[in-house]
Amino acid sequence: MLKDNVLTNVLYIDLSQKKYWVEVREDLFEKYLGGAGVAIQLLKEECPARSDPLGPDNPIVFAIGPLTALFPLASKTVAMFKSPHTGNLGESHCGGRSAVALRLAGYGAMVIKGASSTPLYLAIHGDRIYFRDASALWGMANSFTVGRIIRQNEPAGGLRTIMRIGGAGEKLIPYACVTTETYRHFGRLGLGAVFGSKKLKAVVISGKHSLPTKDRNQYRKIYDHIYKAATSSPVMKKYHDLGTAENILPLNELGGLPTRNLKEAKFEGALNISGEGLAEGYLGRRLACSHCPVGCIHIAALREPYEDELFFYKTSMISYDYEPIYALGSMLGISDAEGLLKLIDQIERLGLDSMSTGVILAWATEAQERGMISEKETNGLKFSWGDYSSFIQAVQFIFEQPSKFYQDLAQGVKYAAQQYGGEEFALAFSRNEMAGYHTGPAAHIGFLVGARHSHLDNGGYSIDQKILTKEKISPEKLAKELLTEERWRQILSSLVVCFFARGLYTPEICSEALYSAGYDIAKEDLLNIGEEIHREKYQFKMQEGFSLDNYHLPERIFETPSLVGKIDKAFVDKVVKCVKNEIFR
Numbered sequence: 001m002l003k004d005n006v007l008t009n010v011l012y013i014d015l016s017q018k019k020y021w022v023e024v025r026e027d028l029f030e031k032y033l034g035g036a037g038v039a040i041q042l043l044k045e046e047c048p049a050r051s052d053p054l055g056p057d058n059p060i061v062f063a064i065g066p067l068t069a070l071f072p073l074a075s076k077t078v079a080m081f082k083s084p085h086t087g088n089l090g091e092s093h094c095g096g097r098s099a100v101a102l103r104l105a106g107y108g109a110m111v112i113k114g115a116s117s118t119p120l121y122l123a124i125h126g127d128r129i130y131f132r133d134a135s136a137l138w139g140m141a142n143s144f145t146v147g148r149i150i151r152q153n154e155p156a157g158g159l160r161t162i163m164r165i166g167g168a169g170e171k172l173i174p175y176a177c178v179t180t181e182t183y184r185h186f187g188r189l190g191l192g193a194v195f196g197s198k199k200l201k202a203v204v205i206s207g208k209h210s211l212p213t214k215d216r217n218q219y220r221k222i223y224d225h226i227y228k229a230a231t232s233s234p235v236m237k238k239y240h241d242l243g244t245a246e247n248i249l250p251l252n253e254l255g256g257l258p259t260r261n262l263k264e265a266k267f268e269g270a271l272n273i274s275g276e277g278l279a280e281g282y283l284g285r286r287l288a289c290s291h292c293p294v295g296c297i298h299i300a301a302l303r304e305p306y307e308d309e310l311f312f313y314k315t316s317m318i319s320y321d322y323e324p325i326y327a328l329g330s331m332l333g334i335s336d337a338e339g340l341l342k343l344i345d346q347i348e349r350l351g352l353d354s355m356s357t358g359v360i361l362a363w364a365t366e367a368q369e370r371g372m373i374s375e376k377e378t379n380g381l382k383f384s385w386g387d388y389s390s391f392i393q394a395v396q397f398i399f400e401q402p403s404k405f406y407q408d409l410a411q412g413v414k415y416a417a418q419q420y421g422g423e424e425f426a427l428a429f430s431r432n433e434m435a436g437y438h439t440g441p442a443a444h445i446g447f448l449v450g451a452r453h454s455h456l457d458n459g460g461y462s463i464d465q466k467i468l469t470k471e472k473i474s475p476e477k478l479a480k481e482l483l484t485e486e487r488w489r490q491i492l493s494s495l496v497v498c499f500f501a502r503g504l505y506t507p508e509i510c511s512e513a514l515y516s517a518g519y520d521i522a523k524e525d526l527l528n529i530g531e532e533i534h535r536e537k538y539q540f541k542m543q544e545g546f547s548l549d550n551y552h553l554p555e556r557i558f559e560t561p562s563l564v565g566k567i568d569k570a571f572v573d574k575v576v577k578c579v580k581n582e583i584f585r
Contacts, residue, residue: 005212005518006103006106006107006108006209006211007029007034007064007065007066007068007103007108008024008025008026008028008029008108009022009023009024009025009106009107009108010022010023010024010025010028010042010107010108010109010110010111011107011109011110011111011124011129012110012111012113013110013111013112013113013122013129014113014114015056015112015113015114015115015116015120015131015198015199015200016056016113016114016115016116016117017114018116018131020129022107022127025038025108025109028041028042028109029066029108031529032494032529032532032533033065033066033491033494033495033514033519033529034063034064034065034066034068034108034109034494034495034496035063035064035065035076035078035493035494035495035496036063036078036080036091036490036493036494036533036537037490037494037529037533037536038063038108038109038494039061039062039063039078039079039080039091039109040080040533040536040537040540041536042059042061042063042080042109042111043059043061043080043081043082043540044536044539044540046059046061046111046113047059047081047082049543049544050543050544050545051082053081053082053083053084053087053090053174053190053193053194053197054084054172054193054194054197055115055197056113056114056115056197056198058081058082058194058197059081059111059112059113060079060081060111060112060191060194060195060198061078061079061080061081061109061110061111061112062077062078062079062098062102062109062110062112063077063078063080063108063109063110063496064076064077064078064099064102064103064108064109064496065099065108065494065495065496065497066495066514066517066518066519067495067496067497067513067514067517068099068100068102068103068496069099069100069103069104069211069290069291070211070213070219070223070513070516070517071222071223071226071291071513072223072226072227072230072291072292072293072501073226073230073291073292073293073294073497073498073500073501073504073505074099074291074495074496074497074498075095075096075099075100075289075290075291075292075496075498076093076094076095076099076289076493076496076497076498077093077094077095077098077099077102077186077496078091078092078093078493078496079091079092079093079094079178079186079191081191081194082194082544083174083189083190084172084174084190084193084194084197085174085175085189085190085193085356085412085431085432086189086430086431086432086453087431087544087545088430088541088544088545088546089451089452089537089540089541089544089546090189090190090191090194090452091189091451091452091537092177092178092185092186092187092188092189092191092452093186093456093493093496094178094180094184094185094186094187095184095289095290095292095498096161096180096181096183096184096289096290097159097160097161097180097181097289097290098161098163098180098181098184098205099290099496100290100291101159101160101161101205101206101207101290102161102205102207103207103209103211104159104206104207104208104209105124105125105126105205105206105207105209106126106127106207106209110124112198112200112203114198115197115198115199116131116198116199116200117199118133118135118199119133119134119135119137119138119199119201120132120133120134120199120200120201121134121137121150121164121200121201121202121203121204122200122202122203122204123154123204124203124204124205124206125155125156125160125204125205125206125207126206126207126208126209134199134201134202137149137150137201137202138170138199138201139170140166140167141166141167141170141349141350141399142166142167142349142350143164143165143166143179143348143349143350143351144182144348144349146164146165146166146201146202147162147164147179147182147202150162150164150202150204154204154206155206156206159206159207159208160204160205160206161180161181161203161204161205161206162180162181162202162203162204163178163179163180163186163202163203163204163205164178164179164180164201164202164203165177165178165179165192165195165196165200165201165202165351166179166192166349166350166351166352167350167351167399168192168193168350168351168352168399169192169193169195169196169351170196170201171196171399171401171410172193172196172197173190173192173193173352173398173399173410174190174193174410174411174412175188175189175190175193175352175353175356175357175412175433176190176191176192176193176195176196176351176352176353177190177191177192177351177352177353178191178192178195178351179348179351182319183287183297183299183319184289184297185353187353187354187355188353188355188356188432188452188454189353189432189452190353192351212518213516213517213518214515214516214517214518215515215516218512218515218516219516222509222512222513222516223516225509226504226505226509226513227293229504230293230294230501230504231293231294233503233504235500235503236294236500236501239294239296239500240286240294240295240296241279242275242276242279242298243275243286243296243297243298243320243321243322244275244296244321244322244323245274245275245278245279245298245320245321245322245325246274246275246276246322247275247322248270248273248274248275248322248325248326248330249270249271249274249275249276251436251437251439252266252267252270252274252330254439254465254563255561255562255563256437256438256439256440256443256461256464256465256562256563257270257326257330257436257438258326258330258331258427258434258436258437258438259330259331259333260330260331260332260333260362260365260366260385261331261359261362261363261365261366261425261427261556262331262362262425262427262434262438262556262557262560263366263556263560264560265438265560265561265562265563267329267330267333267335268335269329269330269333269334269335269386270330270335272335272336272337273325273329273330273334273335273337273340275298277337278298278300278320278337279298281337282300282301282302282337282341283298283299283300283301284299284300284301284315284317285299285301285317286298286299287299289498292498294500296500297319298319298320298321299317299318299319299320300317300318300319300320300341301315301316301317302315302316302317302318302338302341302342302345303315304316316341316345318341318344318345318348319344319348320340320341320344322436323354323355323435323436324344324347324354324355324358325340326355326358326435326436327354327355327356327357327358327359327433327436328340328343328344328347328354328357328358328361328391331358331359331362331436332358332361332362332365332385332386332388332391333385333386334385334386334388334391335386336386336388339388339389340388342388342392343388343391343392343395346392346395346396347395350395350396350399352395352398352399355433355434355435355436356412356413356432356433357395357398358433359413359427359428359433359434360398360409360412360413360416360433361383361391361394361395362427363413363416363417363422363425363426363427364378364383364394364409364416365383365384365385366422366425367417367420367421367422368382368383369383370422372420372421372422373405373420377403377404377405377420378394378405379397379402379403379405379406381393381394381397394406394409398410408420412428412431412433413426413427413428413433414426414428414431415431423554424554424555424556425554425555425556426554427554427556427557428554429444429447429448429453429553430448430453430546430551432447432452432453432454434447435447435454435455436455437455437460437461437464438557438560438562438563439460439461439464439465439562439563439564440464440465440468440469440562440563440564440565440567441464441468441478441562441564441567441568441571441572441575442459442460442461442463442464442467442468442478442481442482443455443460443461443463443464443562444460444553444557444567444572445460445478445482445572445575445576445579446458446459446460446461446463446482446486447460448551448553448576449482449548449576449579450486451486451534451537451538451541456489456499457486457489458482458483458485458486458489459481459482459485460482463478463481463482463485464562464563464564465563467481468564469563469564475571475574475575475577475578476578478575478578479575479578479579479582480578480582482575482579483534483579483582483583486534487527487530487531487533487534488502488507488527488530489502489530490529490530490531490533490534490537491507491510491526491527491529491530491533492505494529494530494533495510495513495514497510507523507526507527508523510523510526511523511526534583535583538583548576548577548579548580549580551576553569553572
């Protein structure tokens with residue numbers, strides 16, 4: 001590894017003792033590269049078995065990779081922790097400036113341990129670490145306001161990242177997220193609640209380190225290749241033009257867009273909330289993560305008149321992506337673009353995960369429709385598909401928790417359905433709410449068996465479209481396809497390469513880029529490392545009680561036809577058995 005490679009430095013912070021120290025962990029970075037590979041090792045070292053996810057023993061691990069700040073699209077930070085939402089492995093990836101800021105501060109990973117007795121935020125400026133009093137920020141429900149105040153009081157503008165929680169994290173809602181740079185998130189699985197349990201309101205990171213390369217000519221050659229591929233790729237151009245919302249219309253056309261709690265898989269109002277529709281009517285600006293030439297982050301400008309002031313307007317800038325549009329749009333039957341944006345904005349301000357919130361509200365709407373709950377439970381709200389105003393109020397109630405019903409919704413859709421019924425249409429996979437793809441069996445098996453039960457774990461939704469629409473394959477082959485893709489994604493998430501660039505970062509390109517960064521790893525060895533990291537994650541999951549023997553899938557996914565027809569439960573059982581045999585062979 002290169003001399004002066006700051007990647008091997010791990011910053012440890014003990015919030016209980018207000019102490020910090022740095023350890024050089026070449027052992028981890030040489031064997032597991034960085035990102036997810038290093039993070040799972042640090043989590044296993046620091047998190048005792050069966051720890052309380054909201055207790056001081058649950059660490060927060062942030063890790064980046066050897067390509068960070070050197071190559072385009074290697075711009076993600078991996079967060080790893082025990083999830084308060086599932087009680088199992090919590091893993092979330094975030095873009096923005098977080099990865100570059102952490103590396104230029106001089107660290108490849110950071111471990112936050114313990115819990116503070118009073119509210120604080122961490123300010124990490126290179127080798128200067130401060131425990132700032134956050135008493136004045138604690139109680140601020142709006143994560144945007146928190147970010148604005150910290151921006152005004154911390155140095156290194158333009159170089160730093162600001163990770164912070166809103167009111168949902170303080171309330172320990174187990175699907176609360178952490179917001180960075182206003183428009184990016186560590187979403188899913190409740191990192192915001194872990195922050196809240198530690199009385200940690202925010203983390204600010206900045207630095208000015210320079211990074212060495214092994215061979216400058218080789219580095220320039222591979223850099224130019226990746227940059228040209230990224231900027232000339234038709235796929236990347238679509239993401240630049242429309243953002244991830246460009247997926248709305250194709251999935252709707254195919255019949256894979258979950259609608260009204262997956263009672264249907266096509267939405268008649270899709271055009272209004274599509275990437276095309278939002279770009280034409282509301283696009284205010286585009287943004288990019290650090291060191292990314294694509295710029296897939298799309299921000300809507302929503303202009304509204306002030307209630308009591310004639311001719312005066314306020315403009316809200318609201319980020320939109322495919323996942324929030326699915327969960328808060330088609331899933332709730334909302335085709336009004338302005339209503340959708342207002343609902344997204346409400347959830348963003350409080351710091352909730354959009355996908356979990358949307359799926360929970362969809363279940364509540366159907367449960368009320370079926371008479372399982374009444375307006376007595378909902379504090380007088382009458383949920384109906386498309387009525388965004390009632391959903392905006394419901395989000396506020398989930399935050400405030402004025403009644404048992406909203407306390408139950410704040411625990412997730414699986415928990416709520418156990419209290420009121422309707423488990424057959426409560427769309428959760430090992431307690432994590434469904435992502436926005438009803439493309440066929442591979443997508444749902446991927447949600448179920450993936451290390452963090454996410455649509456990004458493997459290529460299930462892609463396998464449905466590219467293979468299962470054309471041919472039938474055996475359970476053994478589908479299991480192998482899913483695991484092969486997931487194991488390769490362990491390498492990408494250890495290099496912290498954006499998954500949108502997975503077609504650009506082939507094993508050959510990754511090996512060449514790593515050589516420039518000081519690593520001599522053949523592409524064949526990368527595949528073996530990916531398989532080992534995947535097994536390490538599963539060992540943690542099994543330690544925390546996960547099992548593929550007693551899995552549960554909601555009946556709804558078998559009832560509603562996908563783009564490859566109705567999903568066969570017996571086939572799913574066979575694939576899951578094959579996956580289990582392959583993982584533990």
